[in-house]
Amino acid sequence: MATPERGRTPAELLASEMQRSTMYTVLLHHATATKSGMNVTDAQCVNALALDGPQTPGRLAKLMGITTGGAITAVIDRLEKSGHVRRTPDPDDRRRVIVELVPGAAERVGRYFEPIARQFHERLAHCTDEQIAFLLDWFGGSNAAMPDVIEEIRRMPGR
Numbered sequence: 001m002a003t004p005e006r007g008r009t010p011a012e013l014l015a016s017e018m019q020r021s022t023m024y025t026v027l028l029h030h031a032t033a034t035k036s037g038m039n040v041t042d043a044q045c046v047n048a049l050a051l052d053g054p055q056t057p058g059r060l061a062k063l064m065g066i067t068t069g070g071a072i073t074a075v076i077d078r079l080e081k082s083g084h085v086r087r088t089p090d091p092d093d094r095r096r097v098i099v100e101l102v103p104g105a106a107e108r109v110g111r112y113f114e115p116i117a118r119q120f121h122e123r124l125a126h127c128t129d130e131q132i133a134f135l136l137d138w139f140g141g142s143n144a145a146m147p148d149v150i151e152e153i154r155r156m157p158g159r
Helices: 010-035 040-052 057-064 070-081 105-124 129-155
Strands: 085-090 093-101
Touching: 010 040, 010 105, 040 057, 040 070, 040 085, 040 093, 040 105, 057 070, 057 093, 070 085
Parallel strands: none
Antiparallel strands: 085 093
């Protein structure tokens, strides 16, 4: 009996697996955000602050693809009310604020990522140093390209 993979090129198979991985990543983030009592945008703001440190509301808005002013203010208000972030004065410009995580906030959200972290470490345990180096290069390059890819998609006409 023929398998669905028969006749597909390695590049086609890889593209299919990457599409599936992206789908599961989105579903994972919906599940973790829901368990954390947040929506995905709010949870990704927490993630961005955990990865890159304190940021201005404008920088968070640009990253999330939402408007400065009302939309990002609502996100920060919700995160502040739930005890995840605080606003502090910008030391370089008193007219601006910096959004930073409250100590322990990333850990409260991060606990829902423990199952994926465990699975990830189990898979990595079977990799050689060369395979890990390849993965680091692959994901590093993909991550570096992603902001431009996202911006290109945002500029595309809608339906």
